[in-house]
Amino acid sequence: MDKIRVENLNAWFGFMHVLKNINLSFKEKYISAIIGPSGCGKTTLLRCFNRLHELSPGARVEGKIFLDDLNIYEKDVDPVIVRRRIGMVFQRPNLFSNMTIYDNVIAGYILNNKRLSKAEKDEIVEGSLRLAGIWEEVKNRLREYPSSLSGGQQQRVCIARALAVQPEVLLMDEPTSALDPISTYRIEETIRELKKEVTIIIVTHNMQQAARVSDETVFMYLGEVIEIGPTAEIFTNPKKKLTEEYITGKFG
Amino acid sequence: MSYRTRKIINRIMLTISVITFLIGSFFLFWILGDVFLKGIRYINFSLFVELPKPPGVLGGGVANAIVGTLILTIVASLIGVPIGMMIAIAITEYHLGKLAWWSKFLTEVLTSFPTLIIGVFVYTIIVIPMKTFSALAGSIALSIIMLPVIAKSTEESLKMVPISVREAAYALGVPKWKTILRVVIPSASSGIVTGIMIAVARVMGETAPLLFTSFNNVYWSFSLTKPIGSLTVTIFNYATSPYDDWRNKAFASALVLAAIILILNIIARIYASKKGKH
Numbered sequence: 001m002d003k004i005r006v007e008n009l010n011a012w013f014g015f016m017h018v019l020k021n022i023n024l025s026f027k028e029k030y031i032s033a034i035i036g037p038s039g040c041g042k043t044t045l046l047r048c049f050n051r052l053h054e055l056s057p058g059a060r061v062e063g064k065i066f067l068d069d070l071n072i073y074e075k076d077v078d079p080v081i082v083r084r085r086i087g088m089v090f091q092r093p094n095l096f097s098n099m100t101i102y103d104n105v106i107a108g109y110i111l112n113n114k115r116l117s118k119a120e121k122d123e124i125v126e127g128s129l130r131l132a133g134i135w136e137e138v139k140n141r142l143r144e145y146p147s148s149l150s151g152g153q154q155q156r157v158c159i160a161r162a163l164a165v166q167p168e169v170l171l172m173d174e175p176t177s178a179l180d181p182i183s184t185y186r187i188e189e190t191i192r193e194l195k196k197e198v199t200i201i202i203v204t205h206n207m208q209q210a211a212r213v214s215d216e217t218v219f220m221y222l223g224e225v226i227e228i229g230p231t232a233e234i235f236t237n238p239k240k241k242l243t244e245e246y247i248t249g250k251f252g
Numbered sequence: 253m254s255y256r257t258r259k260i261i262n263r264i265m266l267t268i269s270v271i272t273f274l275i276g277s278f279f280l281f282w283i284l285g286d287v288f289l290k291g292i293r294y295i296n297f298s299l300f301v302e303l304p305k306p307p308g309v310l311g312g313g314v315a316n317a318i319v320g321t322l323i324l325t326i327v328a329s330l331i332g333v334p335i336g337m338m339i340a341i342a343i344t345e346y347h348l349g350k351l352a353w354w355s356k357f358l359t360e361v362l363t364s365f366p367t368l369i370i371g372v373f374v375y376t377i378i379v380i381p382m383k384t385f386s387a388l389a390g391s392i393a394l395s396i397i398m399l400p401v402i403a404k405s406t407e408e409s410l411k412m413v414p415i416s417v418r419e420a421a422y423a424l425g426v427p428k429w430k431t432i433l434r435v436v437i438p439s440a441s442s443g444i445v446t447g448i449m450i451a452v453a454r455v456m457g458e459t460a461p462l463l464f465t466s467f468n469n470v471y472w473s474f475s476l477t478k479p480i481g482s483l484t485v486t487i488f489n490y491a492t493s494p495y496d497d498w499r500n501k502a503f504a505s506a507l508v509l510a511a512i513i514l515i516l517n518i519i520a521r522i523y524a525s526k527k528g529k530h
Contacts, residue, residue, distance in 0.1 A: 084425030094416040098438050108424040
């Protein structure tokens with residue numbers, strides 16, 4: 001079952017054509033990795049899925065992206081509603097520095113003025129932090145501010161914050177690129193655990209990471225999708241020469 | 253360049269910086285010291301609670317002017333702060349292109365506009381139609397003076413909030429206006445509050461625009477539609493009067509005004525440093 005289907009997607013930054021006629025689909029409750037050299041458009045593609053790309057000055061998108069049966073680029077679709085169904089974790093941890101760890105996790109509810117009882121809040125906070133694999137580390141520090149956490153811990157609280165609003169899809173934009181190997185390992189573990197809950201699309205620079213965590217891999221180059229397939233196949237037996245050259249490190 | 257010459261140049265630059273710092277602070281402390289020494293002797297309880305006495309009659313106070321200054325400043329802030337902040341939000345958060353450029357340009361022009369002319373302007377659009385000087389006219393003049401200061405400082409503070417923080421809120425499905433109101437402004441609050449305090453301190457010290465607008469009043473007045481006394485106009489009148497008692501009161505009032513402004517500045521600093529911790 002396809003969770004997300006992209007049809008003839010094109011995206012621009014000013015006059016720069018950064019995504020060229022993208023067609024692909026992502027399966028439900030799969031982990032899909034998007035790999036490719038810097039500037040190939042993988043982050044832009046990811047930001048098209050939750051309609052974040054269009055917020056950059058001069059940015060433009062054409063084409064269709066279906067979330068289940070809904071084309072999120074249909075005229076009367078509110079991007080805010082799309083973003084409530086598709087969560088995102090960014091390259092660098094971006095917790096709200098003026099909110100406590102606890103409030104950060106339920107920020108999706110607080111900022112949208114959703115009233116929750118104390119018990120509901122506690123349950124969401126604990127559940128989300130457990131899912132993100134950081135409950136044990138922060139359960140006694142929930143009233144502290146995020147600056148007291150390490151970068152890796154902050155990033156996992158970011159994951160918890162994204163999960164707290166129960167998205168159907170989780171987008172991850174190089175979530176470990178600013179982190180040390182141990183934090184990276186923990187987050188990769190978390191990602192594999194999350195597969196039971198959500199559909200995950202992860203952009204990564206790190207090919208080993210794609211190989212370790214993903215079920216499917218998309219290889220992009222210069223704004224185009226070169227190859228898509230099961231990760232094992234992409235890494236052991238790629239069909240395109242370009243893919244093989246990239247994963248064997250001939251360029252990148 | 254050898255290590256020796258670099259060290260010498262460094263010394264010279266350091267000396268110049270220290271000298272200029274001393275020149276700057278010398279005048280500041282001279283003014284403050286002068287006001288303090290000449291004013292402190294005439295600070296007494298009646299200054300804060302009594303109305304002015306007629307010339308020649310000793311005693312009395314400037315209580316009405318202290319209250320007047322507070323009323324003028326509060327009403328001016330109620331008008332100036334929201335408008336100034338909204339200008340900044342329009343410029344930085346909603347990319348309005350040409351309109352943003354113009355409002356930015358005009359607020360910058362307004363910053364260096366003579367406050368006397370703002371007073372005359374408010375005189376013609378408010379005082380003449382109302383056929384009376386009024387606290388409202390004074391407050392409007394002060395709010396126009398505040399506006400560019402607040403717009404500029406809010407704009408700078410909003411720009412300091414990283415895009416990543418806004419995107420974090422957008423990605424959670426928070427609409428843009430709520431993101432601005434509940435994420436961006438709170439993150440920038442220390443800078444915004446500091447800017448407001450500086451603007452308030454600035455308009456508290458204004459005299460010229462008030463001469464044409466709120467004028468003066470030696471009696472109690474809490475009405476926005478009537479003339480109202482203020483510390484600055486009282487200082488101006490007393491300092492230029494031929495009575496010793498009034499001139500002494502001018503120094504005492506100046507000390508009171510300086511103290512209020514100093515306290516506001518200290519509160520702003522404390523707030524900014526407390527907020528900056530996280």
